[in-house]
Amino acid sequence: MRLTSKFIVSREGEKMRRVYLDYSATTPTKKEVLDAMMPYFTEVFGNPSSIHGFGREAKKIVNESRATIASLMNADEKEFFFTAGGTESDNWAVKGAAKALKNKGNHIITSKIEHHGILHTCETLEKEGFEVTYLEVDEFGRISLEDLKAAIKPETILISIMYANNEIGTVQPVKEIGSIAKENGVLFHTDAVQAFGNFKIDVKDMNIDLMSISSHKIYGPKGIGGLYIRKGVRLQNFVDGGAQERKKRAGTENVPGIVGFAKAAEIAYRDFDAHIEKLTTLRERLRNGIMETIDYAKYNGHPEERHPGNVHVAFEFIEGEALLLSLDMVGVAGSSGSACTSGSLDPSHVLMSIGLTHEIAHGSLRLTIGDFTTEEDVDYVVKELKGIVARLRMMSPLYDKVTGGK
Numbered sequence: 001m002r003l004t005s006k007f008i009v010s011r012e013g014e015k016m017r018r019v020y021l022d023y024s025a026t027t028p029t030k031k032e033v034l035d036a037m038m039p040y041f042t043e044v045f046g047n048p049s050s051i052h053g054f055g056r057e058a059k060k061i062v063n064e065s066r067a068t069i070a071s072l073m074n075a076d077e078k079e080f081f082f083t084a085g086g087t088e089s090d091n092w093a094v095k096g097a098a099k100a101l102k103n104k105g106n107h108i109i110t111s112k113i114e115h116h117g118i119l120h121t122c123e124t125l126e127k128e129g130f131e132v133t134y135l136e137v138d139e140f141g142r143i144s145l146e147d148l149k150a151a152i153k154p155e156t157i158l159i160s161i162m163y164a165n166n167e168i169g170t171v172q173p174v175k176e177i178g179s180i181a182k183e184n185g186v187l188f189h190t191d192a193v194q195a196f197g198n199f200k201i202d203v204k205d206m207n208i209d210l211m212s213i214s215s216h217k218i219y220g221p222k223g224i225g226g227l228y229i230r231k232g233v234r235l236q237n238f239v240d241g242g243a244q245e246r247k248k249r250a251g252t253e254n255v256p257g258i259v260g261f262a263k264a265a266e267i268a269y270r271d272f273d274a275h276i277e278k279l280t281t282l283r284e285r286l287r288n289g290i291m292e293t294i295d296y297a298k299y300n301g302h303p304e305e306r307h308p309g310n311v312h313v314a315f316e317f318i319e320g321e322a323l324l325l326s327l328d329m330v331g332v333a334g335s336s337g338s339a340c341t342s343g344s345l346d347p348s349h350v351l352m353s354i355g356l357t358h359e360i361a362h363g364s365l366r367l368t369i370g371d372f373t374t375e376e377d378v379d380y381v382v383k384e385l386k387g388i389v390a391r392l393r394m395m396s397p398l399y400d401k402v403t404g405g406k
């Protein structure tokens with residue numbers, strides 16, 4: 001099933017629209033990206049560590065790709081390292097900094113709404129004797145800069161606060177966090193997996209020391225990501241082995257993946273203005289369509305400081321899984337939150353942190369728009385969603401009680 005073919009034929013022989021609104025989980029690889037990758041599977045297939053011509057050709061493209069991505073965040077090419085994705089970058093940044101700086105201190109500050117790539121990493125470090133402060137967030141999902149300042153102590157070695165939240169889309173005051181970290185001589189890591197390609201990021205201007213990014217969120221291939229490490233920052237290696245990535249991250253480079261990642265990043269910033277304009281327009285159309293036609297719905301995340309493609313709504317008197325399955329039956333792909341927590345019955349830690357009750361959090365739906373979304377897609381989703389919510393609520397005794405059966 002190709003994403004570009006917008007219709008599928010159902011079992012009953014009817015044509016049904018198919019709408020993918022889960023771009024924060026992953027994106028399709030763009031044709032331009034795939035085309036750029038292809039020669040690196042079959043023609044330029046050498047191992048970049050080999051000294052012969054095949055190897056040298058591969059090494060050249062790896063370094064050109066590194067320079068492309070680094071320049072898009074205003075970093076030097078020597079400051080950017082390829083990894084196997086956002087999760088590895090998060091693990092490397094936090095564990096690597098903690099271990100390199102353990103003689104200086106054992107305290108890390110993060111937030112309660114980070115991706116599990118950070119939260120579970122912090123939990124592992126706590127078992128090893130590190131102390132972690134998990135900052136609260138407000139109802140929109142933002143940390144307080146005053147809380148951050150108050151949490152810093154002489155033992156603090158690292159602040160890790162995400163750029164844009166993967167569930168509710170809220171963007172943190174990254175530049176201000178960077179200034180606070182710098183003033184206090186503490187390293188600042190940001191998980192920018194949802195932000196890179198959707199925001200203009202200048203690591204120097206924002207005082208970012210470490211930054212995780214991932215290719216498959218920006219129309220590049222899966223299994224490739226990167227970590228920006230500011231010059232002078234010491235990190236313990238996360239993957240030991242050969243001398244790849246200037247002896248910091250061992251393992252034969254995923255050359256086609258690296259090429260695809262760089263191409264995707266280049267396209268993201270080449271077409272940046274049109275991409276943002278399109279996503280925000282469709283996001284507002286979707287948001288308004290839902291909020292104006294469905295009652296007992298709560299729009300989550302920050303009203304302005306948010307990911308351009310993120311719509312997050314919690315519907316009262318509804319069970320999120322039932323909602324997702326019903327949407328799937330009419331060809332609509334959404335999410336209940338983080339792709340990594342779906343399948344679990346626990347309400348999302350992000351929704352709990354912004355103060356939603358368990359009942360409301362369970363009725364939540366994340367719809368994320370991307371470059372292939374159309375106005376017709378959005379209108380179709382609004383129409384179908386309205387009918388599905390009404391149907392599911394007919395089965396809710398609580399809804400009946402609250403509305404008096406109207």
Ligand code: PLP
Pocket residue numbers: 024025084085086087088090115117162164165166191193194214215216225339
């Ligand atoms: N961090 C955030 C904020 C994410 O949204 C994700 C993926 O959903 C990750 C990290 C993990 O990235 P990857 O899938 O490349 O491991």
